[in-house]
Amino acid sequence: MNILDFSTLYTDNESCITHFRKEREKEGIVCKRCSCKDHYWLSSKNQWQCKSCRFRTTIKSGTIMEDSKFSLLDWYKAICLITFSKKGISAKELQRQFDRKWYKSTWLLFHKIRKAMGNRDSIYQLKGSIELDDAYITVETTEKEKKKQKAGRGTVTHSSITVMAESTKLENIETGKRSSHCGYYKMKVTESQKSTEVNEIVEKLVDSQTIVFTDKSTSYVDIEKYVEAHYTELSSNETTKTTLKWVHVAISNAKRTFNGIYHKINAKYLQNYLDEFCYKLNRRYFGKRLFDRLVVAVAQNLVAN
Numbered sequence: 001m002n003i004l005d006f007s008t009l010y011t012d013n014e015s016c017i018t019h020f021r022k023e024r025e026k027e028g029i030v031c032k033r034c035s036c037k038d039h040y041w042l043s044s045k046n047q048w049q050c051k052s053c054r055f056r057t058t059i060k061s062g063t064i065m066e067d068s069k070f071s072l073l074d075w076y077k078a079i080c081l082i083t084f085s086k087k088g089i090s091a092k093e094l095q096r097q098f099d100r101k102w103y104k105s106t107w108l109l110f111h112k113i114r115k116a117m118g119n120r121d122s123i124y125q126l127k128g129s130i131e132l133d134d135a136y137i138t139v140e141t142t143e144k145e146k147k148k149q150k151a152g153r154g155t156v157t158h159s160s161i162t163v164m165a166e167s168t169k170l171e172n173i174e175t176g177k178r179s180s181h182c183g184y185y186k187m188k189v190t191e192s193q194k195s196t197e198v199n200e201i202v203e204k205l206v207d208s209q210t211i212v213f214t215d216k217s218t219s220y221v222d223i224e225k226y227v228e229a230h231y232t233e234l235s236s237n238e239t240t241k242t243t244l245k246w247v248h249v250a251i252s253n254a255k256r257t258f259n260g261i262y263h264k265i266n267a268k269y270l271q272n273y274l275d276e277f278c279y280k281l282n283r284r285y286f287g288k289r290l291f292d293r294l295v296v297a298v299a300q301n302l303v304a305n
């Protein structure tokens, strides 16, 4: 679907409700009061009613849209703009497209969609062979956070992140030359690069049957406890082009993307920006289907997760 398809399919709130109802029913409606999964649809109210306790669930309730004053059509428009721009779009630009007065509410809507992207990707663990490295992203901290961290005078600082990429090594039978191909990515904000923190990330986000490649940093000394095998190489210009090629490609792309779109990134919300970046990167071949996939992510029931 492209923007033209969108404007034909979703002309009003009703058409969005019809579509979103179908998507939510595929995910399953869970009653907040009694956890029952059987519901009737009340078309006059655009609500589901629990077959067991008669509790009603609105079209947005139980999803990230709950409590939002934006109409479903507004949410669909936002999802459309987010998925159709390859790199991304700032909340300021979204506000301009929406012709809205309130930057804050558009900004919040945008972060909620990013959260849904992160939630969706958190279902999957990385598998096979994986490149892992750390990086620093330029961010801003607020006055309050600055005091807490006792950071210097400037507001600009750097947040450390752990980046992982599935990387399959293939050998060309004729030339014997080896090359690597990338799969899924994950990026996580870390407080420090202490080994305990990296271990936690690996244990949670990576399948225990994987092979992990890193440099010889002390942050990675215990990784082998959580995976099938761990190989290290001394960090050099060469490793960034070979063993750790894909994490480095992703890191520089992320930095370029963030610099190009956002005026500044608040440290507190960096994970949301990384989630959007990885969500799109992991679905880089989805093309027009990305819109529908993101609607599914937004329809995900918060109670069930």
Ligand SMILES: [Zn+2]
Pocket: 031, 032, 033, 034, 035, 036, 050, 051, 052, 053, 054, 055
């Ligand atoms: Zn119920």
